[in-house]
Amino acid sequence: MKKGIANYQIGDTFDHFLLIKTASKSVASNGKPFLSFLLSDQTGEIDAKLWEASNEDEKAFQQGELVKVSGEVGQFRNKPQLKIHSIRPSQPTDGVFPSDFIEKAPVEKEELMEKITEAIFEMKNPKIQRITRHLVKQHQEALLSYPAAVRNHHEYVSGLAHHIVSMLRLAKQIIELYPELNKDLLYAGVILHDLGKLRELSNAASPSYTTEGKLIGHIPLMMEEIRMAAEQLQIEGEEVTALQHMVLSHHGKLEWGSPRPPLIREAEVLHHIDMLDARMNMLNRALDKVGPGEFTEKIFPMEQRAFYKPTFED
């Protein structure tokens, strides 16, 4: 048996557990209903069809269910598709758990938390430090489990914390190269910039946008959180405005959703670090799927470019 759905090929037979990520019912051209699934494990996803599905099937096989599936890997519109021969819900006795079928950051939560704590500990400006610590503590559990985005980059459990920690490492190095940077402001910006996603998205495992997320968005939501933290901690002063500005401006341009572009040196750097780490994450995941001498799929948020993996080595 192969390890993980990502390693199966057209023509292979499959017989293992998978998690139902999405499920929908349609009617075939012969008038019979069928179910379309997106099934996943930690290695990847596959489309699947259950033909001539009954009403019971529809009720049994819904989003979030863990199922035992056997079938054959075919192809539809140039993508692999699993034709299901048999399918059943998982049993307690199967000893499998949904959390084992969800992609996670390659680093443990404890380690991620430790790195964030270290960065806060290094801060010297007490106002910046207290606001940052307060907000991290308040949202700690969600912060350690949420993805950084619904799709595109770091879109896995603990993805947000993974992104933050990766950016902190970048920030640390850049501060060494450009010592004129204010470390406290930059570290705080890195840690807080996307925390608004904890209100923008509904949950960590299969996140969707909340009403608040759609109508307000994570950037203004986080700005508000900083203000309320400052109120609660009775902190006043330009540090609050500067922290809010870091968050507000981190998308870099008005048309990308920042109501102000970066107007403080550290805000400019934050925008670049965010972009660089997000793009490295996307690029690495796309390049992992191809061999030397091949081009990746078009990467939508990178202007739909397809990247090349060279054939030579360094």
Place this chain on the structure above:
Amino acid sequence: MKKGIANYQIGDTFDHFLLIKTASKSVASNGKPFLSFLLSDQTGEIDAKLWEASNEDEKAFQQGELVKVSGEVGQFRNKPQLKIHSIRPSQPTDGVFPSDFIEKAPVEKEELMEKITEAIFEMKNPKIQRITRHLVKQHQEALLSYPAAVRNHHEYVSGLAHHIVSMLRLAKQIIELYPELNKDLLYAGVILHDLGKLRELSNAASPSYTTEGKLIGHIPLMMEEIRMAAEQLQIEGEEVTALQHMVLSHHGKLEWGSPRPPLIREAEVLHHIDMLDARMNMLNRALDKVGPGEFTEKIFPMEQRAFYKPTFED
């Protein structure tokens, strides 16, 4: 003596009081210092030069001073310019006051406040009503004296309240035509949409941008104010999010500074009412300066268009 600087022409002699709106020192090509002023009364403004100015002149004639000026109206680069023969600070015995030399809304503050209060009184949803009333009360004095903008439209004392009241009348009529609109939400949006300018701008009479105004901007500042009002009034619920969305989205597009475009029907209407009233204000002021058969100056925020005043009547 003519009434108001706006009525003087090239060649006229001038001898009256004016307010110094801006003052700056330069050095002429003959090496002698001179002062450049922008002088104003309620009817308008004029550039002025005081040649061979002494250090005492520089100290005496600063922004905000009321001065008695005599001189001759000349022309420089197609614009009138006052060549100053004599100038002196106003004396208490002159019986003139700076507030008489500043442009104001054509409606009194009391009447403006009454109209806003009426609109709040008409609201039925208690959450929307309480938040709106709270914020108006909290900022009442500034709200009644601030301009709606530093330049472009309603850029005079009480301009913001004048703009709000004019928009309320528009909103009232539009609600009659489209009764499906939620009156409370639309009225509250009209009243609150630009209140953030009270923090974005420094003062009512000769406003400039605050640091907070430049780094955050009036839209996110007002969103924050709504949240804090709700906290203080212990109000929760979708009304708060909806009010915040009204404010956030009223510029209509991301590239115009709204981090979200209008996504609620009343937010879409608010954007149109705001634009229409601002444009009518700009257009009327520009058309007042030209005669039938003439084109106005290019109006910068209206895509630099020059508008035509027809020669026929209705």
Place this chain on the structure above:
Amino acid sequence: MKKGIANYQIGDTFDHFLLIKTASKSVASNGKPFLSFLLSDQTGEIDAKLWEASNEDEKAFQQGELVKVSGEVGQFRNKPQLKIHSIRPSQPTDGVFPSDFIEKAPVEKEELMEKITEAIFEMKNPKIQRITRHLVKQHQEALLSYPAAVRNHHEYVSGLAHHIVSMLRLAKQIIELYPELNKDLLYAGVILHDLGKLRELSNAASPSYTTEGKLIGHIPLMMEEIRMAAEQLQIEGEEVTALQHMVLSHHGKLEWGSPRPPLIREAEVLHHIDMLDARMNMLNRALDKVGPGEFTEKIFPMEQRAFYKPTFED
């Protein structure tokens, strides 16, 4: 039996009359021909398939035919689709008429005409009044039956007149708020601005673009109509140019098809009224299809935004 196709759901059985809006023949993957229909009544539309269709079927069931259909409502690509069990052309004895199956404005033609006539009657400038009356009279029948557009807004029988009358009400209110506006010019602009669509579109019930409509467009076509009306009525003067400008500029921007942007105050207002009424019509129709707490489908001509219907009331 349910009232209207819009009220049927997946799984329902249908047995009633419908109008064929479009019909086309294809070949199924089993090599057999089938017919695809878009069927409608006054409440809405549904896709439908007639499998294994004969040549006689193809001839009998064409666009514009009224048919009796029985079948089952299924689903295809997330949209309802009617699987036809039996279908026959309507008979005179059925007592049904195509005009009963077409969506219409919610106001009668007579009332619409009355409102337009009233507006013309109010005009004081005889040149503007005579040109407007002449063009309305000349095109009266089509004006009262055409839609305002092929899709997007007011896309139903009498939609154009409905749009005009709604805009006239808006114009009336706006003139009261801004009395400096020239009522005659604005009313005439409202009435004439889209009359060119009577030449741009082929007919009222199932309109498509004419060659003239595609090569010239309704804006220049209407400009030409105004000139010819003026010639016929032997009217000269700036009023003719101003009326032409109102029509030419009402799309607001060159890239939206207006060869001139609005350069007269009333033309600017006309553009805003047109946009506001069109958007309210689109928004209302989209929001009618969803419940509180839901988002509409993406509205294509409103920058693809999905709008939210709040859960609270005023």
Place this chain on the structure above:
Amino acid sequence: MKKGIANYQIGDTFDHFLLIKTASKSVASNGKPFLSFLLSDQTGEIDAKLWEASNEDEKAFQQGELVKVSGEVGQFRNKPQLKIHSIRPSQPTDGVFPSDFIEKAPVEKEELMEKITEAIFEMKNPKIQRITRHLVKQHQEALLSYPAAVRNHHEYVSGLAHHIVSMLRLAKQIIELYPELNKDLLYAGVILHDLGKLRELSNAASPSYTTEGKLIGHIPLMMEEIRMAAEQLQIEGEEVTALQHMVLSHHGKLEWGSPRPPLIREAEVLHHIDMLDARMNMLNRALDKVGPGEFTEKIFPMEQRAFYKPTFED
């Protein structure tokens, strides 16, 4: 004495006749009035100043006057400027005429008219031929004297006819290379495309925009002319629509003022011919002013490019 103002250099003394193209009065920093002129002859233009000008000077030296000037060629902001020592109006006995001081096309009017007549004569489709001949005859005098534009390209007397004839030659060659083109339609498009400028501009010698030109523009004005010509000649049919489309679409894009892009093959070609000939005219005039190995000034309507004149020959 040098031939023509274009051949004078900084430091030269000037003593000859020039035409006043523009005149305006200003006040110098010493408080004394002076007159600023733009003076021209057939070879070019020069800025000039008459210091300490009297009221009599102001009346005597107005736009359109021919004057005898002596002075010295200096420099102001990197441009030559004539410092006037003495100036007087020309006398009948001077034997000089304003028309000798205006730039003209390098081809005589008679020859231009002949070429246009030839092209009309070659047409076979009687509808296209009659409409074209009618409009040329109707506007013949203006057509032969107007410039093609106020500035940028062919901005001299007879410039429009010069541009048309040059485009006719291009059209003739292109038809030979692509014989599938409809010669009648293309020739008519070339001849008619800019005739609307005869209404858009006020006169041939020192043209400015008419009110009609500003509010409607030459493209819709010409479309109207074609319709009225067709009415008068009682011509109907697709030819009229096609001719109108040629004119409407010749700017190529909506944002360049064409309410429709080219949708007929000949309209596409017309757009390219127009652009190529206009650009060659601009390029040649700019390159004539520089030597080998130099770059021209930035050419505004060619995306502000500065062009290089190579040092080698063919």
Place this chain on the structure above:
Amino acid sequence: MKKGIANYQIGDTFDHFLLIKTASKSVASNGKPFLSFLLSDQTGEIDAKLWEASNEDEKAFQQGELVKVSGEVGQFRNKPQLKIHSIRPSQPTDGVFPSDFIEKAPVEKEELMEKITEAIFEMKNPKIQRITRHLVKQHQEALLSYPAAVRNHHEYVSGLAHHIVSMLRLAKQIIELYPELNKDLLYAGVILHDLGKLRELSNAASPSYTTEGKLIGHIPLMMEEIRMAAEQLQIEGEEVTALQHMVLSHHGKLEWGSPRPPLIREAEVLHHIDMLDARMNMLNRALDKVGPGEFTEKIFPMEQRAFYKPTFED
């Protein structure tokens, strides 16, 4: 038997040779594999399906194979589709050759070469002439067989040479009209501008992009070729830079892939000639497929416009 696949209609029976342009395997909804082909002859292309295909079929029927096919012309998604009844590889004894099934320029290679040689022969500047001749000679075979593009225009065997020769004819005429143009530079630009495609594309018959083509592109590749030719011929001087500039700038704008816009007069003309000839080729091919009074399909690289074929003649 009809001549060429382009002349077959829905319902026709087909029994003839065709070339496999593309082949791919899929699985039908009944779980059985099938092959999808794009088959072609010199007159055009058709989609085709071979249902229930065996592994042998998959191996036998690959891209580039010539096959004998019998089947019936059906329809799928509004496009003709050939349902294959029987198919076999062509035999030597069939006397058919792949080259007879590929679309070619309507002019013979010898004639194309002759025209290019003539143009080189006319050049007077020895540096330009030698570099051009060298590069043509070096790439002669590919130059005469490559298409001008993978799709859009001149996308057939010898398309590049056909495009060059057509542009040379245009250039010749334009030089006659504007004799100030440097013929050598323009001719050389026409001949060399797209030669980089010989490295950008993999081969002449069914071209795809090379890695070098994707990572560098034909414009910089050709710039490099000119430099290397100059090195080899020991030619120095501005002519080399000018030739490189002609190639670099011929797409006209940075966003269209030219790292410099045209900055030499002949480069500007080259860009226009290239665009005009490419567009005439696209337009003619699209208009050939429709009748008078019809619109073409949307032409993607011409801003998706659909062109109209008028009903009248010249």
Place this chain on the structure above:
Amino acid sequence: MKKGIANYQIGDTFDHFLLIKTASKSVASNGKPFLSFLLSDQTGEIDAKLWEASNEDEKAFQQGELVKVSGEVGQFRNKPQLKIHSIRPSQPTDGVFPSDFIEKAPVEKEELMEKITEAIFEMKNPKIQRITRHLVKQHQEALLSYPAAVRNHHEYVSGLAHHIVSMLRLAKQIIELYPELNKDLLYAGVILHDLGKLRELSNAASPSYTTEGKLIGHIPLMMEEIRMAAEQLQIEGEEVTALQHMVLSHHGKLEWGSPRPPLIREAEVLHHIDMLDARMNMLNRALDKVGPGEFTEKIFPMEQRAFYKPTFED
């Protein structure tokens, strides 16, 4: 005496040596010629006027001359301007040298060269290493003295090498964080990406664009250099193409002058490193000129933003 022109204020008397960066002659409104200078030392620049200049003055005081100047610092259009009382060319006996009056990188050439050599030494891929070493050696002298740009960032002597070394440090750190990056390719890209400027610009001290620089640009010029180096070293393979791609794509977008966007992971990173280091250099230099609580001047190449220097410390 103050140290350096940057430290003088309005009203100060100046008496020291300065370098003439630019010189031009004009005529004053009194008809007398004067000379305008841009004078500089290592700390900055100042505009200066020499009134009533003689022909001898014009010849003596040209660009590149070192002069002794005494005068007074005045103000013109809000900028300091030196009114020259006396001026003379420097004498050998003055013991001053032009090179002491030019801004330089804050690091010595030897140290910069060492860092570049180290990076080359670290490379493992012999093809990449040899090409990079070859090009650095070939251009070593210019590489160590040229600025990175004519203006905007690193616009001082040795600016290019300073920029490269700063980017190498960034690259080193980023490779540690993302070890999947190919170090050789990234280092080579950093070192080579702007070497084309050595041909684009005329010289190190007061650089202007060469004809080749204007017509071709540094990006294609460097691509050519890589090819020629490979030819000379007889190196073939994908490494050459990849190096060329690094250079070609480093501006990131077609509209910024890269004919290809980054399509290799290291090219994407190179673009970000280049942008980050250039922006830090611009930001630091602008922020150095203002105090806490102030905004910088608008920084043109950073979208004209004015940056804020916070008042708090970390």
